[in-house]
Amino acid sequence: MIRCFSAEWLKMRHSRIGIVLAVLPGLSLLIGCANYALNRDVLVNGWYSLWTQVSLFYGEFFLPMLVAIVCAYVCRLEHMNRNWNMTLTAPVPAGGVFAAKWAVVALLILFAQTLFMLLYWAAGLLLRMPGPFPAETIGWALRGWYACLSISALQLSLSIRIRSFAVPVGFSLAAVLAGLGLYVAGVGVFFPHSLLTTGMHVLNQDPLAPGQETLFWIMNPAYALLLAGWSIRGLRRRDVATA
Amino acid sequence: MIRVLKLEFYKIRRKKIGLMLLLLLAAEMMWAFMSTSVSISRNPDQAVWASILFTTSSLNGLFMPMMTAIVVSRLCDMEHKGSTWKLLGALDVSRGRLYAAKYGCAAVLLLLVAALQAMLMTAFGLTQGFTDKFPVEWMVRYIAGTTLVSLAAASVQQWISMTVRNQAFALCLGMLGSFVGLTGALFPEAVRQWLIWAHYLELGPVTLRYADAVGSFAAQSWSPGVAAFAAGTALVCFIFGSLHAGRKEL
Numbered sequence: 001m002i003r004c005f006s007a008e009w010l011k012m013r014h015s016r017i018g019i020v021l022a023v024l025p026g027l028s029l030l031i032g033c034a035n036y037a038l039n040r041d042v043l044v045n046g047w048y049s050l051w052t053q054v055s056l057f058y059g060e061f062f063l064p065m066l067v068a069i070v071c072a073y074v075c076r077l078e079h080m081n082r083n084w085n086m087t088l089t090a091p092v093p094a095g096g097v098f099a100a101k102w103a104v105v106a107l108l109i110l111f112a113q114t115l116f117m118l119l120y121w122a123a124g125l126l127l128r129m130p131g132p133f134p135a136e137t138i139g140w141a142l143r144g145w146y147a148c149l150s151i152s153a154l155q156l157s158l159s160i161r162i163r164s165f166a167v168p169v170g171f172s173l174a175a176v177l178a179g180l181g182l183y184v185a186g187v188g189v190f191f192p193h194s195l196l197t198t199g200m201h202v203l204n205q206d207p208l209a210p211g212q213e214t215l216f217w218i219m220n221p222a223y224a225l226l227l228a229g230w231s232i233r234g235l236r237r238r239d240v241a242t243a
Numbered sequence: 244m245i246r247v248l249k250l251e252f253y254k255i256r257r258k259k260i261g262l263m264l265l266l267l268l269a270a271e272m273m274w275a276f277m278s279t280s281v282s283i284s285r286n287p288d289q290a291v292w293a294s295i296l297f298t299t300s301s302l303n304g305l306f307m308p309m310m311t312a313i314v315v316s317r318l319c320d321m322e323h324k325g326s327t328w329k330l331l332g333a334l335d336v337s338r339g340r341l342y343a344a345k346y347g348c349a350a351v352l353l354l355l356v357a358a359l360q361a362m363l364m365t366a367f368g369l370t371q372g373f374t375d376k377f378p379v380e381w382m383v384r385y386i387a388g389t390t391l392v393s394l395a396a397a398s399v400q401q402w403i404s405m406t407v408r409n410q411a412f413a414l415c416l417g418m419l420g421s422f423v424g425l426t427g428a429l430f431p432e433a434v435r436q437w438l439i440w441a442h443y444l445e446l447g448p449v450t451l452r453y454a455d456a457v458g459s460f461a462a463q464s465w466s467p468g469v470a471a472f473a474a475g476t477a478l479v480c481f482i483f484g485s486l487h488a489g490r491k492e493l
Binding site: 170177 | 267273313410413418
């Protein structure tokens with residue numbers, strides 16, 4: 001597993017994926033802050049109002065899309081030059097290959113979330129927010145990352161199966177809307193993308209009810225394991241299209 | 244030229260690009276229809292063609308940049324992944340023509356998306372029994388405006404997708420375009436006019452005017468300045484992209 005992870009990490013050298021990871025949270029935050037500054041008379045809840053503005057577009061649209069881009073990126077090299085053949089004939093289990101890719105995605109998304117939180121904190125200081133920095137927002141960001149684990153399992157499954165870079169990202173856009181619809185319909189716990197909305201408290205900053213809280217922590221690994229199992233089974237059994 | 248364009252369509256016949264576009268289109272139109280239906284149920288005065296045209300135009304800001312990025316990236320990525328650029332370069336067709344054929348193929352697909360949207364809006368309006376007369380001119384302008392902005396966005400996307408092998412950047416640009424399209428109304432006019440993705444609403448036939456905090460739909464005249472900017476962006480990016488891609492070593 002460690003060897004698989006090292007190999008995956010090695011593939012990320014000189015990839016400049018960091019630019020993508022930094023630009024999207026940065027821009028979402030910039031627009032959110034500008035909107036907050038322009039509507040300060042109405043947004044009177046300090047740090048929490050700023051959170052609603054900066055996390056809305058980021059958590060609802062751009063973080064899932066970022067996950068999709070990163071997942072497509074970690075499968076890009078394998079889809080080129082018949083590299084799946086080489087990867088799957090290496091003396092490592094298919095599960096190890098999947099888990100390594102998943103771990104790299106998780107680490108990169110954790111980096112994006114950390115950057116987002118640092119920018120949120122810096123923006124709050126620059127905008128002279130009243131009161132101390134709300135510690136629970138760190139928890140919300142971590143929950144967002146936790147929800148991203150199931151989204152990344154889904155996106156990795158798609159990116160492993162689909163050779164195109166763009167198609168899984170397109171699926172992600174459609175899934176974002178489906179997730180939003182299910183969240184509004186009150187059945188958000190049954191879809192990975194809605195779990196992100198719930199976990200990051202994007203649309204509602206109230207604490208979750210105990211039942212919802214439990215479901216949130218259970219459904220994410222359930223989805224993740226199910227999708228990971230599907231992917232690993234596919235890697236073991238399906239023929240690799242290299243043309 | 245027609246033969247090269249035909250070959251582009253031949254190459255994508257099993258790429259399921261149409262299916263991908265239909266999926267995204269279905270998501271967008273379902274959102275637009277649901278949103279308009281809710282508005283009509285709250286206020287029956289909203290049962291007019293302007294409501295669905297405005298909602299779809301505003302949603303296009305989010306969806307069309309991403310659809311454009313996906314279509315163009317797909318057309319270019321198949322050559323990158325298949326390592327077929329050298330093969331294409333060895334053909335008796337100039338690289339400029341190949342570039343134009345890919346752009347033409349993307350343009351046709353994006354035009355079809357806009358036309359399909361207009362057809363779906365028409366079907367929705369007829370089933371909802373909109374009270375006013377069917378606005379043929381608005382529909383034509385909607386298709387023209389949406390396609391024009393998409394063509395400008397496609398020219399930028401193709402430049403990136405052709406010259407940068409790594410499609411993460413092209414998709415990232417598409418996502419930024421979606422972000423700008425979604426939040427375009429928040430930008431000051433001086434900034435917005437330079438952002439091509441924010442023009443879907445401005446080239447649409449309907450706008451929303453506020454008077455005493457109450458919004459009402461109003462006809463929006465065709466803006467020659469915005470249209471010229473979109474056409475100019477498409478032309479400039481196409482020319483520079485074609486020159487850049489043509490001179491790049493394979």
